Amino acid sequence: MTLLEIFSAPIASGAQLFLLIVCILxxxxxxxxxxxxxxxxPPKESKEK
Structure with a gap:
């Protein structure tokens, strides 16, 4: 299932918006x-000889 299928599914627009906000957060x-x-x-010190 791709993101396009999820967001083009015929679910309520409120749920669609909620999923979008959750993904962004x-x-x-x-x-x-x-x-x-x-x-x-801390940055790793490079060992130079």
């Missing part, structure tokens, strides 16, 4: 978590 949350993780972990 989950995407933003994942992006913010990744950025926060990248900023809080």
């Amino acid at each position: 989950v995407g933003l949350g994942a992006g913010l978590s990744a950025m926060d993780f990248r900023n809080t972990t």
